Amino acid sequence: MELNERKMKILKAVVKDYIETAEAVGSRTISKKHNLGVSAATIRNEMADLEELGYLVQPHTSAGRVPTEKGYKLYVDLLMGTNELNDSDKEIIEKCVESNMNHIQSLIHETSKMLSQLTNYTTIGTTRLVKPSVIKHIQLVSMGEHSILLIIVTDTGDIKKSDIPTKKYLDQAKLNIISDNLTRKLGGKSITDIDNNLIAFIKYEIGEYSSIVDKLLSVLNSNVSDDDVSITLNGVTNILDYPEFNDVLKARSFLDMLETKETVAKIIQSKGILKDNTNIIIGSDNDCQQAQDCSVVTATYKVDNEQIGRISFIGPTRMDYSRIYSIINYMNILLNNK
Missing domain, CATH: 3.30.450.40 (GAF domain)
Structure with a gap:
C-alpha cells in the first residue's frame, strides 16, 4: 500500500484539524471543511489505510482518528507550510x-x-x-586494529581527546588524509559555526568514515559546561x-x-x-x-x-x-x- 497524494492531503487535513480542536477527526468533518473532491466514504477508506500505515490511530471504536508521532513527523517533514503572520x-x-x-x-x-x-x-x-573556543587542528591517530584516538587542539591551547572504536583497521596514512581534510574544513570554526549543511558535506566527502564527525561534534559539545x-x-x-x-x-x-x-x-x-x-x-x-x-x-x-x-x-x-x-x-x- 503506497502513500499517494490523496492520502497525504487527507493526513494534512487531519493533522491541521486535530491541532486546532484537540478532538478526534472524522471523515465527514474532513469532507465538509476541506475541498478534496472526494466523498466522505472515500475519505473514510483512505483514513483506514493511513491507520494501517501507522500515520493515524483511532482512540475509540466510534470516534474519528488522531495523528500518531509518525503522522506528525511526515506532516512536519513534507506537508507543513508557513503561514503569513498577522x-x-x-x-x-x-x-x-x-x-x-x-x-x-x-x-x-x-x-x-x-x-x-x-x-x-x-x-x-x-x-x-x-565565547566558545575555535578549532585550530584535528588529528586522528591509529591506536590499534579497532581504535582511533581523536585529538582536537583549540586556539586557546586546550587539547581534547577521545577514543573512537572502529570496525576495521585504518592505517596512519589514511588517517592523516582524513585529519587534514577535517582541519581544512573546520579549522577556525567554533562549535556554534558548524551548521548541518557543513556537517552533511563533510560526511559525504569522507564517506564510510563519517562516524568520526559525529564523535568530533560530541566531544566539542561535551566541553560546553552548564x-x-x-x-x-x-x-x-x-x-x-x-x-x-x-x-x-x-x-x-x-x-x-x-x-x-x-x-x-x-x-x-x-x-x-x-x-x-x-x-x-x-x-x-x-x-x-x-x-x-x-x-x-x-x-x-x-x-x-x-x-x-x-x-x-x-x-x-x-x-x-x-x-x-x-x-x-x-x-x-x-x-x-x-
Missing part, C-alpha cells in the same frame, strides 16, 4: 527585537519571554556566557492549558523536568527533524524520557554569521508547528536585515 503579531515581534538589538543577551531572553506570551507555549532562551550557558524559562505553566496535560501526574512530571539546567539542556539538544535553522523534536525522539509526551522546536539565531543564541518552544505533540515555524522564519528576516 500585522499584530509582526508588530509585537518587531518591537521586541528592535528594543533589544543592541544587547545580544537581552535580545534572546526578552524575545523568548515575548514569544511565550504570544504562542502560549513554554519557551527557553539560551545564550553563551563565554556554567557557560545562560538559560531562561518562560511560561512554564502554559502547558497546563492543554487538555493533554490535564492529568495531575503528567503535569507534575513536566514541571519537575524543567527544574534543573542539565535536564533543560538535554531536552533541547536532542536530534530531530532539521529544517533550515530549526530543529523539531517530536515525542519519543527526545533523549530526555520525561519530555517524550512533548514536542520541542528550537531555532538557532545568528547575526553577521555569528550565533547569538537559541529559542526553544515546548508544547504537546499537537503543537501548532506551522505557526511556530512561521514565527521563526519572521525572526530570521528581522535579524538578517539588521
Whole structure:
C-alpha cells in the first residue's frame, strides 16, 4: 500500500484539524471543511489505510482518528507550510527585537519571554556566557586494529581527546588524509559555526568514515559546561492549558523536568527533524524520557554569521508547528536585515 497524494492531503487535513480542536477527526468533518473532491466514504477508506500505515490511530471504536508521532513527523517533514503572520503579531515581534538589538543577551531572553506570551507555549532562551573556543587542528591517530584516538587542539591551547572504536583497521596514512581534510574544513570554526549543511558535506566527502564527525561534534559539545550557558524559562505553566496535560501526574512530571539546567539542556539538544535553522523534536525522539509526551522546536539565531543564541518552544505533540515555524522564519528576516 503506497502513500499517494490523496492520502497525504487527507493526513494534512487531519493533522491541521486535530491541532486546532484537540478532538478526534472524522471523515465527514474532513469532507465538509476541506475541498478534496472526494466523498466522505472515500475519505473514510483512505483514513483506514493511513491507520494501517501507522500515520493515524483511532482512540475509540466510534470516534474519528488522531495523528500518531509518525503522522506528525511526515506532516512536519513534507506537508507543513508557513503561514503569513498577522500585522499584530509582526508588530509585537518587531518591537521586541528592535528594543533589544543592541544587547545580544537581552535580545534572546526578552524575545523568548515575548514569544511565550504570544504562542502560549513554554519557551527557553539560551545564550553563551563565554565565547566558545575555535578549532585550530584535528588529528586522528591509529591506536590499534579497532581504535582511533581523536585529538582536537583549540586556539586557546586546550587539547581534547577521545577514543573512537572502529570496525576495521585504518592505517596512519589514511588517517592523516582524513585529519587534514577535517582541519581544512573546520579549522577556525567554533562549535556554534558548524551548521548541518557543513556537517552533511563533510560526511559525504569522507564517506564510510563519517562516524568520526559525529564523535568530533560530541566531544566539542561535551566541553560546553552548564556554567557557560545562560538559560531562561518562560511560561512554564502554559502547558497546563492543554487538555493533554490535564492529568495531575503528567503535569507534575513536566514541571519537575524543567527544574534543573542539565535536564533543560538535554531536552533541547536532542536530534530531530532539521529544517533550515530549526530543529523539531517530536515525542519519543527526545533523549530526555520525561519530555517524550512533548514536542520541542528550537531555532538557532545568528547575526553577521555569528550565533547569538537559541529559542526553544515546548508544547504537546499537537503543537501548532506551522505557526511556530512561521514565527521563526519572521525572526530570521528581522535579524538578517539588521
